[in-house]
Each structure stands twice: as C-alpha cells, then as structure tokens.
Amino acid sequence: MTSTTVAFPVFCKDEKSSANEKGLHKRLASTVKNINISFISNRMESLMHKIKSFFTYMLILPTLFVCACSTNPATGKRQFTALMSPAQENSVGAQEHQKIVQQYGLVTDKKLNDYVTALGKRVTEDTERPDVQYKFYIIDSPIVNAFALPGGYIYVSRGLLALSNSEAELASVLGHEAGHITGRHSAERYSRGVVTSLGAGILSAAIGSQGASQAISLGSNLYLSSYSRDQENEADTLGLRYMTRGGFAPQAVPSFLYSLQRQSDLDARLSGQQGNRYNYFSTHPATDQRVAKTKAESMQYPQTGINNRDAHLKAINGMTYGDSERQGFARDNNFYHPELGLKFSVPQNFTIKNQPSQVIALDNKGSLIVFDMMGNKEGYAPLDYIRSVWMKETQLQNLEEINVNGMKAATASFPGQINGENVVIRVVAISWKDRFARFQLAIPRGAKAALVEDIKKTTYSFRNMSANEKKTIKPYSVKIIAAGVNDTVKTLAARMPFKEMAEERFRVMNAMAKGTEVQSGALYKIVSE
Known part of the structure; x- marks a missing residue:
C-alpha cells in the first residue's frame, strides 16, 4: 500500500526559477482536474470534494509566499520571514x-x-x-x-x-x-513553521480530521x-x-x-x-x-x-565549574543543595547524576534511586499524599508512616520493571517545609540484604544542611595557575578532584593535543574544590 505526501512549498524567487514555479502550478492544477468524484458513497463523495477544494487553495499559496519574501541585508539573499516582523x-x-x-x-x-x-x-x-x-x-x-x-x-x-x-x-x-x-x-524558521501548520490546518479542515494537524504540528516542533x-x-x-x-x-x-x-x-x-x-x-x-x-x-x-x-x-x-549552589551538586556519594539547605547520601558504588528536575543515582546492577521535590499547598499528610495523590493509581503494599530525622514521612512498595527486569519499587514521601521530598527506590528482585539495607539508608540520610556545611561545602571552581618548572600534564591533572579521566579532562579544557606538554610559566585551567 502506498501513501501520498502533500508538500507545502515555501521558496523565494531567487531559490527557484519561474519555470519551476509554473511547473508547480501546472502539477497542482492537473491534480485538481484529475480528481475523480464518481463514487457511490455520499460520504466518500463529500470527502473528495473537500480534498479537491484543498488542492485548489494550494494553487494560491506559492504565489503568496513568493510575494512575501524579502532581501536580507546581512546575507544578500531572499528569504521568507514575513510572519515575524x-x-x-x-x-x-x-x-x-x-x-x-x-x-x-x-x-x-x-x-x-x-x-x-x-x-x-x-x-x-x-x-x-x-x-x-x-x-x-x-x-x-x-x-x-x-x-x-x-x-x-x-x-x-x-x-x-x-x-x-x-x-x-x-x-x-x-x-x-x-x-x-x-x-x-x-x-x-517561525514563518516556515507557521506555513507548515497552516497547511496542516487546511488539510485537516478539508478531510475533517485532527490527525493530520497533529502529525504535521509534531513535524513543525522537530523542525524548529x-x-x-x-x-x-x-x-x-x-x-x-x-x-x-x-x-x-x-x-x-x-x-x-x-x-x-x-x-x-x-x-x-x-x-x-x-x-x-x-x-x-x-x-x-x-x-x-x-x-x-x-x-x-x-x-x-x-x-x-x-x-x-x-x-x-x-x-x-x-x-x-559544574553544578552551582542553585542547582545542587554531588561530592563523592553525597548530594548537597545549599540554596535549599538539604543533603542526602547514596551507597558508595552509586553514580549521582544531577538533572534539572530530579537527581538520579544508579549502580551497575540495576538498582536506581530517583529524588525530586513536589509542592504540598493542600497540606496533605505524607501517608495520604502517597495513597491519594502520588500513587493513587497503583496497588500499594506495606503502606506505613515513618520518621526521617524528626520529619514526618511515609513509605510504600509495589512490584515493577526497569529495562525488562523485575524490581521492587519503594516510594518515600518526607514532609519538608511546604513541600514533599520524594524518593523512588528500585531494587532488583533477589538483591542481597546488604544492598537493600544500603539503599534504605539513603532515605534516612535526608536532612537539613548545617550552618557550617553551608559555609564550607562549595561547588567546584575554575582556577588559573602558572605551570612550574617541574609540572607536567599529569601533575596538574592530579590537582583536580576527578577520579575518572583527569588527564583527558585537563587536555580538553586547555585545548592541548595528545602528547603535548605544559610549558613552564604558561597559564592553565584546572578545576579546584
């Protein structure tokens, strides 16, 4: 079965010849002329009338777009920008x-x-x-x-x-x-995107379907x-x-x-x-x-x-350098957020990844920890929040109230899958100021008791940062140093707080090719605690 794609042309006269423009009109006109409306079904006849009207309207569009082109003073080229002055x-x-x-x-x-x-x-x-x-x-x-x-x-x-x-x-x-x-x-991009959406709207109106509009709208988003x-x-x-x-x-x-x-x-x-x-x-x-x-x-x-x-x-x-105080940052197996004033720890062999809306920690055995925050304007108790809001569509097990460092909290579990593997997912909601601190802990079925206990400790490690911690624990920063007589790439890279690929990081951030060495007295960037 084959399908036909309708293109919505947007070009300026110096991009396509007049002959091509006339050819387009001729092809569209031929398409309209050859549409056959000899169908028994009244519904199909109505549909084909609409499609014929659509193609007729499309005859006008190329001329309108050509007239709307202007010459850009920076490039000297004609471009279609008429829909955003x-x-x-x-x-x-x-x-x-x-x-x-x-x-x-x-x-x-x-x-x-x-x-x-x-x-x-x-x-x-x-x-x-x-x-x-x-x-x-x-x-x-x-x-x-x-x-x-x-x-x-x-x-x-x-x-x-x-x-x-x-x-x-x-x-x-x-x-x-x-x-x-x-x-x-x-x-x-905006003008061309609007044209694409306009074409989708015309097609949608002609065939009475939202599907065409939605599909082409998605294309517009990707294009832009x-x-x-x-x-x-x-x-x-x-x-x-x-x-x-x-x-x-x-x-x-x-x-x-x-x-x-x-x-x-x-x-x-x-x-x-x-x-x-x-x-x-x-x-x-x-x-x-x-x-x-x-x-x-x-x-x-x-x-x-x-x-x-x-x-x-x-x-x-x-x-x-790296994540700032406003975003929170990881140090070894600890996550600090000085601006919010919170801290928690993950097991030693987990890698922390700080994302805009959540913090993820994972190991190489399929365990996963996800932390985020959610407002609580309604004033829910933690247990009610899990049962009636957060996990209201889930069949929960072991729903109970707990206490995390003096803060009211609740937890529950349910079976799930991650990447096709069976896991037990435990959720924890901790009442913290005007919001909930939330943990989702995914533990593989059959995990050793020691791992389960370490992941459980993550929840109970959540607490407020002390005044001294806020004062002393800071993000990394860029430090400019002059290389000494005995300095090498290896010695300078060793001064950075990275366990992985320290020398590669140093070379990339200083635009140094492989095999080259630092020069005594020259300035270089390192990352400092």
Missing part, C-alpha cells in the same frame, strides 16, 4: 528571555558579565542590523552551550566560558550567535528544534565577518569548533552514551563539511588579529 522579534525575544531566566537562571557575577558584554559589543558593533540592541547573558549551566533569541538576546553558558581558551574563541561564538540574529533565522545546515553555514560566515571586524583572529573559529567536538566526545565517554542531547551541537549541528568550510573561510581573512588567551583565563578565574 523585526518589531515582533523584539517582543518575542523579551517574552522568551523571561522563560530562559526562569529555566536556567543567570550568573550574577558583575565582573564576569561585564567581560562578556564588552566582548559582545565589540563583535556586534558593525553588523548589518543597526536596529538591533544586542544584549549578552551568562546562563547558570555547566553544559557547554550558546544560543540566541530574536531581538538581540545572546546567551553563553558557564560551561562554554570554561571551555574557551581565548577572547577570540569566545568572540567566535558571540559572532556566530549574532549571525543567527542578523540572518533572521528565528523569523525564517535546531538550526538547518544552511542556517548554520550562514551564521558561521557572518560570525567570521563580525569577529574579524572586531579585531579578533579568525583561526579561533575552527580551533574552538574542534574543542567543542572534543568536549562532546569526552562527555559521551564519561556518561557512557553517544552524546549529550543538550550540548552545543544539539542545536548547532556540526558536520565534517561544515568544519572544513569554516576552516577554509577563515583562511580568506588576514591571519592577524588578537587572541588574548591570558586575558580570558584571568577573566574566568574563580568562576563556578
């Missing part, structure tokens, strides 16, 4: 900025913010869009990432600042994000989730233009792309996965062709300009 870009950017602040939080260090803003202004001083007021922010995230919103909002993460090894490398990222703004890529290859190439080209106009060395663009790739590969090795879906390349697709193109383009500029490696390193000295 520059004024709307400002409004959308301002609205989305508030969501970014709420989701990630911003770094409040004034000196660090002033540093990034000064660099950003230098890069964006001479763009083709003088109407844009560029604004620069550091998001409080250890993930290496950068992105832009319409209206001039540009964001870099703490993780990206820590990976950068010069002002020129940071300028290359800021220039690239400015390129997305001057290229009006968000407006272009990252930049296209053409948009990335444009932003690379524009970014090179802007950073070199600002006086920075063009070689920093391909060198930092290489560092980004090395960091992405290292993250994958550390997590045992194929990659981090939230890193820079998840929204800025990289290909070998793109990297090669960028390197070739950088060679077309005068090989001059500044790098300012030491100035950048001094600017980020002391910056938080």
